[in-house]
């Protein structure tokens with residue numbers, strides 16, 4: 001239960017210096033600090049964090065690059081039952097460091113720009129942008145797990161293509177769904 005051992009990801013860094021030194025930063029960002037993300041999701045556990053690993057380097061064209069991966073446990077809002085849906089968001093990304101729109105235009109297509117000041121960048125804000133990008137626009141529980149599933153079944157034109165019973169064994173929740181379905 002101690003947070004003391006887990007290091008927080010630095011918030012403001014000089015990304016160009018980090019790229020010169022091929023630095024790797026690894027750490028956590030408290031989700032409570034990411035207000036835009038907090039508004040975009042149903043919620044999360046108290047003390048939940050986003051785990052981030054960032055590698056800074058120069059590519060063969062001497063462009064400054066930051067590549068990263070992140071993982072965050074979160075509750076999304078199921079758009080069928082409007083209830084919470086446990087999920088783990090995972091993302092990988094490769095960004096080209098730029099200090100102007102002009103530089104951003106010059107990046108190859110496979111590099112998204114990360115617009116920074118000359119000597120500083122906000123890694124928390126950048127991570128939050130990536131989190132918002134990876135959010136599903138229309139999250140839904142699996143059919144067997146959604147409390148609204150029973151209600152909706154009657155309205156579906158073709159209920160035969162995907163029977164929840166067939167999914168029993170996929171995960172612990174489908175066992176519950178299976179029990180529910182035996183009552184007809």
Ligand SMILES: [Zn+2]
Pocket residue numbers: 078079080081082083140141145146147148
């Ligand atoms: Zn649902």
